[in-house]
Amino acid sequence: MKLASYFTSCGASFGAVEGGGLIDLRARLGRAYPDLKSLLVGDGLDAAQRVLRGAVADFRLDEVVYLPVVPNPGKIVCVGLNYEEHRLEGNRPKTVDPALFLRLPESQTGHLRPLVRPAESVQFDYEGEIALVVGRRGRRIPEARAYEYVAGYSCYNDGSVRDWQLATSQWTPGKNFPSTGAFGPWLALPDELPADATLEIVTRLNGQEVQRATTDMMIFSIPKLISFISSFTTLEPGDVIVTGTPGGVGMRRDPPLFMKEGDSVEVEVRGVGTLVNTVASG
Numbered sequence: 098m099k100l101a102s103y104f105t106s107c108g109a110s111f112g113a114v115e116g117g118g119l120i121d122l123r124a125r126l127g128r129a130y131p132d133l134k135s136l137l138v139g140d141g142l143d144a145a146q147r148v149l150r151g152a153v154a155d156f157r158l159d160e161v162v163y164l165p166v167v168p169n170p171g172k173i174v175c176v177g178l179n180y181e182e183h184r185l186e187g188n189r190p191k192t193v194d195p196a197l198f199l200r201l202p203e204s205q206t207g208h209l210r211p212l213v214r215p216a217e218s219v220q221f222d223y224e225g226e227i228a229l230v231v232g233r234r235g236r237r238i239p240e241a242r243a244y245e246y247v248a249g250y251s252c253y254n255d256g257s258v259r260d261w262q263l264a265t266s267q268w269t270p271g272k273n274f275p276s277t278g279a280f281g282p283w284l285a286l287p288d289e290l291p292a293d294a295t296l297e298i299v300t301r302l303n304g305q306e307v308q309r310a311t312t313d314m315m316i317f318s319i320p321k322l323i324s325f326i327s328s329f330t331t332l333e334p335g336d337v338i339v340t341g342t343p344g345g346v347g348m349r350r351d352p353p354l355f356m357k358e359g360d361s362v363e364v365e366v367r368g369v370g371t372l373v374n375t376v377a378s379g
Contacts, residue, residue, distance in 0.1 A: 098113055098142070098145070098146070098149075098286045098288055098289065099113065099114040099283045099284065099285050099286070099289060099370070100112070100113055100114070100122075100133055100136070100145075100166070100249075100283055100284045100286070101113075101114055101119060101133075101161075101163065101166065101208075101281070101282060101283035101284070102132070102133050102163070102164040102165065102166055102167065102168050102207070103119070103156075103161035103162060103163050103164055103207075104161065104162040104163075104164055105156065105160070105161055105162070107124075109132070109164065109168070110122075110123040110124065111123055111132060111133040111136070112155065112156070113145065113149055114158070114283050115149070115152075115154055116154065117154070117157060117158055118153075118154025118155070118156060118157050118158060119154055119155060119156045119157075119158060119160075119161060120148075120149060120152045120153070120154055120155055121155040121156065122136065122145050122148065124155070125148045125152070126141075126144055126145065126148060129144075130144070130145075132168065132169060133166065133167055133168075133284070133335075134167050134169060134170070134334060134335030137230070137231075137232050137248050137334035137335055138334050142286070162207070162209075162210070163207035163208035163209055163210060163281055163282060164207045165202070165205040165206065165207050165279075165280040165281065166207075166228075166230065166251045166280050166281055166282075166283060166284045167230055167280075167284075167335050167337060168202065169202060169335070170202060170335050170336055170337045171333050171335060171336050172199070172330065172332075172333070172336040172337070173199060173200040173201070173202065173205075173336075173337045173339065174197055174199060174326050174330075174336070174337070174338050174339070175197065175198050175199065175200055175226075175255060175272065175338075175339040175341075176195050176196065176197060176317065176322060176338070176339060176340050176341040177195075177196040177197070177198060177268070177341065178192070178196050178316070178341065179195065179196075179315050179316050179317055179322075179340060179341025179342075180310055180314055180315060180316065180341055180342065180343045180344060181314070181316055181344075182310070182314075182343060182344025182345070183341070183342055183343055183344045183345075183346065184316070185344070186344050186345075186346070186349040187349060194317075194325060195316075195317045195321070195322060195325055195326075197326070198268045198269065198272060199269070200255075200272055200273060200278060200339070201273050203275055203276075204272065204273045204274065204275060204276070204277055204278050205276070205278045205279065205280050206276040206278070206279050206280075206374070207279065207280065207281050207282075208279070208281030208282035208283075208372055208373060208374070209282075209373055209374065210276070210279070210374060211276065211374065211375050211376065211377035212254065212256050212276060212277060212278075212279055212356070212362070212374045212375070212376050212377070213274070213275060213276040213277060213376075213377050213378070213379040214258075214277075214356060214357065214358065214376055214377070214378050214379070215258060215274045215275075215277070215379060216378065216379065217258075217261070217274075218258045218259075218260050218261060218274075219260070219355065220258065220259035220260045220348065220353075220355050221256060221257075221258055221259075221277070221355055221356045221357075221376070222256065222257045222258075222259050222346055222347045222348050222355055222356065223254060223256060223300060223302060223307065223308075223346065223347060223356055223362050224254065224255040224256065224257055224300075224342035224346055225252075225253075225254060225298055225299070225300030225308050225342060225343070225364040226252075226253040226254070226255050226298070226339050226340060226341060226342050226364070227250060227251075227252070227253065227296055227298055227312065227339075227340050227366055227369075228250065228251045228252070228253040228280060228337055228338065228339045228340070229247050229248075229249070229250050229251075229319065229337070229338050229340065230247075230248045230249055230250075230251065230284055230335065230336070230337055231246055231247070231248060231332045231333065231334055231335065231336040231337070231338070232246060232247060232248025232249070232334055233245065233246045233248075233332075233334060234331065234332065234333050234334065235327055235331070235332050236327055236330075236331045236332070237324075237327055237328055238323055238324050238327040238332070239324060240318075240320040240321060240323075240324045241320070243319065243320035243321075243323035243324055244292040244293050244319070244320065245292075246323055246327075246332060247287070247292040247319070247323075248284065248286065248334070249284040249285050249286040249287065249289070249292075250284070250285050250290070250296065250366065250369050251280060251281060251282075251283065251284050251285065251366070251369060251370075251372075252280075252281060252282070252298075252364040252365065252366045252369060252370060252371065252372035253278065253279065253280050253339050253364065253372070254278060254279040254280075254300075254362060254364050254372060254374060255272070255278055255339055255342060256277040256278050256279065256356070257271055257272060257277075257346075257348075258270070258271040258272075258274050258277060259271060259348050259355075261274070275379075276379070279364075279372055279374045280337070280372075281370075281372045282370050282371070282372055282373075283369075283370055285368065285369040285370070289368065289369075290368040290369070294368065295311055295312055295313050296311065296312045296366055296367065296368065296369070297309070297310070297311045297312075297366070297367040298310055298311070298312075298343065298364065298365070298366050298367075299363075299364075299365045299367075300343075300345070300362070300363065300364050300365075301362070301363040301365070302347075302354065302356065302360060302361075302362050303360055303361055303362075304361070307345050307347070307354070308342070308343045308344070308345040308346075309343065309345075310343035310344075312340075314343070315340065315341065316341075317341075319340060322338055322340060323338070326338065356376045357376060358376055358377055358378045359375070359376065360375065360376040361373065361374070361375050361376075362374055362375075362376065
C-alpha cells in the first residue's frame with residue numbers, strides 16, 4: 098500500500114494510491130482516522146485494507162494538491178553527514194555517533210509544490226534523501242528490532258539555505274525557512290518493499306543526475322539511527338527520520354550549483370516513487 102496526504106475542494110485528506118488514482122480513506126473511514134498519522138496507530142492500516150477491497154479511485158493523481166506525506170509530525174529528526182562521500186566533500190571529521198538536527202513542519206512542502214528560495218539567500222541547495230516514517234511508539238529501541246518500528250519510506254529533499262546554515266555552528270536557521278524542504282509523493286509501506294530492503298536514491302536537477310547512492314553506503318545504518326534517536330526521545334507513530342544526503346551537493350561543486358527560480362528538482366527512491374518540485378522565489 099502507498100499512502101498520500103493531499104488537499105481537495107473538500108479540504109485536507111489522505112488516501113491510498115491505486116494505479117493512476119487515489120482512494121480517499123478519510124471519507125471512507127470516518128472520524129476515527131482524521132489524517133494519515135492516525136492511520137498508523139492501532140489497527141488503522143487493517144481498517145484501510147478492508148475498505149480498499151473492491152474500491153475504485155475517487156481522484157486522479159493529478160486532481161489533488163499534495164501535502165507533505167505526514168503534514169503534522171510530532172518530530173522531524175534529520176541526519177547530517179551520513180554518507181562517506183558527502184562527509185569527505187565537506188572535509189568533516191568522522192564521528193562516533195550521528196550528527197542530528199530538527200526541522201519544523203512548516204519548513205516542508207509536498208510533491209509538485211514549489212520549493213521556495215528565500216529572499217534572504219542566493220545559496221539554496223538540494224539534498225536528496227530517504228525519509229522513514231515511524232509506525233510504532235518506542236523508546237530505547239535495540240538495533241535488532243529497529244525495523245519493527247518502520248511504517249514505510251518516502252522521498253525527501255532537505256533543501257538547505259547554505260549561507261544561513263553555515264553562518265554559525267548550529268544549522269537550524271538554514272534548515273527551517275518555510276517550504277524549503279519537500280516530502281513525498283507518498284509513503285510506501287512494507288507490502289510494497291521490505292523494511293530492511295536496500296534502497297537506491299537518485300537526485301536530478303533540471304534532468305541532470307547530481308546524486309546517486311544506496312542505503313548500504315550509509316555511515317550509520319537505519320537500525321543504528323532508530324536506536325540512537327530513541328535513546329534520548331520517544332519515537333511516536335508519524336514521526337519522521339530523514340536519513341542523510343549522498344555526495345554531490347551543489348555547494349561542494351566547482352563552480353557551485355545552487356537552485357534558482359524556475360529550476361526543477363527530482364528525488365527518486367526506487368520502489369517508492371519520485372518527488373518532483375519546481376523552485377520559486379519568496
